[in-house]
Amino acid sequence: MARPLAAQASLRPYVWALLFCILVLGLSAGRLPLAGIAASAAAGAMFVFPSRLRVLGVLAGLAIGLAVIPGLSDSLGFWLLLGQVGLAAVVPPRVLGALLHLPRWTWALALAIGGAAMGAIAFGPPALFLNAAIILASLCSCYLGAGLARHLAMNDARLLAWGEDGLVAVTRDLLLGRITSGMLHDMAQPLNVISMANGNMGYIIDQLTIAEEERRNLQERVTRISAHTQNAAGILSVFRWFGRDGSDDLRDLTVRTALERAIAATRSNVRHHDVAVELQGNGLDYALPDRHGTLEMIAVAALLCSFASFISADGRKHGGKVLLAARLSPAHVVISVECTRPDGTAMPGPKMDRATLWLVEQVAREASGDFRYLAGKQAPRFVMRLGREDV
Secondary structure, three states: OOOOHHHHHHOOHHHHHHHHHHHHHHHOOOOOHHHHHHHHHHHHHHHHOOOHHHHHHHHHHHHHHHHHOOOHHHOHHHHHHHHHHHHHHHOOHHHHHHHOOOOOHHHHHHHHHHHHHHHHHHOOOOHHHHHHHHHHHHHHHHHHHHHHHHHHHHHOHHHHOOOOOOHHHHHHHHHHHHHHHHHHHHHHHHHHHHHHHHHHHHHHHHHOOOOHHHHHHHHHHHHHHHHHHHHHHHHHHHHHOOOOOOOOOHHHOEHHHHHHHHHHHHHHHOOOOOEEEEEEOOOOOOEOOOOHHHHHHHHHHHHHHHHHHHEOOOOOEOOEEEEEEEEEOOOEEEEEEEEEOOOOOEOOOOOOOHHHHHHHHHHHHHOOOEEEEOOOOOOOOEEEEEEOOOO
16 A cells, blocks of 8 residues: 555655755864855755654754764854754744745845855954854855755645645645536526526416415425525526626625625535624725635635634534634735634634645735734634735
8 A cells, every 4th residue: 555645755865865964064064164054054944844853863963973073062053053953843834934935035135145154254254253154154054945945845746735635635626626617607507497497487376277375385386496596596606706806896896795705605614503704804895806806715715724623523513703804904905814612712723734725825925915824722813914906
């Protein structure tokens, strides 16, 4: 039987190569300062591929080297590396994600500063300037190493799909969405025929010579068919317009309507009536004609994960409330999503899968904003920001 994807990834040789480089170059920092700076780049990559057990093993190896290699304790680069490896074991991934979303010019700046500092080290400046150059070069090298590793990871879709089902679930959902768009078009015609036939049936019933009670029963059935047909047509409309900005009146495309459409699209995922969804905030009526579909997609991703909080692993259903609060900042529309129990305390829930999280992050960035998933038991669970169109 094939191993799960996560198990295969944990055995990939480049992770072990990074650990080997950290040990070898770090233990050489006492005689060659530039070796410690190169090791900092490998340590930065470990922030992206964290494994506390492996990191602790590297720390143990560096500690042993500190005890047996003469002069290593005098190396500033070695101590900087030791601190960076230690941070890799304790820094939460969400903090690193926010750090690596800094403007792109920071990468060029770090590259320039790091290169200048390494050049200064090569020329052997006075001790005070040498220490400053080592610190700058080490920090820039760590930052660039983390950025490069994250870029490579984002380009490897298999890393994004770590989980029990791996790429199978991601591919199935992607293809299902493409298939469904065609099916929705084909389903509209049968619904139109049913609606027309039901209307004709109501007219025929009115012309029949039958008892009033029997007529009333038939009319109730016609009314029931009409209601269900309209509900089905409404569902089709929600999915046919999902993520699109089009409307006859652009003034109708506001933050409120985008969130309402997202709620309508995810209503089927709430299997019981004990979960309430509430909208509030001074940003609900802000017009959003060009990013209406973008907000709808981001909100759907947040709601799907939020609703899963109210169903435990054994299938038990819990009551509570999902609150979407919209407010305006000087440059953004900010929407937070909170999940609470009936008593008002925060409702913890499952993590959003990495593939969906990454995709939603990219969609938000295209809209001059960001999407943050706040792990833990605090509220809110999600924060969405989109750039204001009037700024």
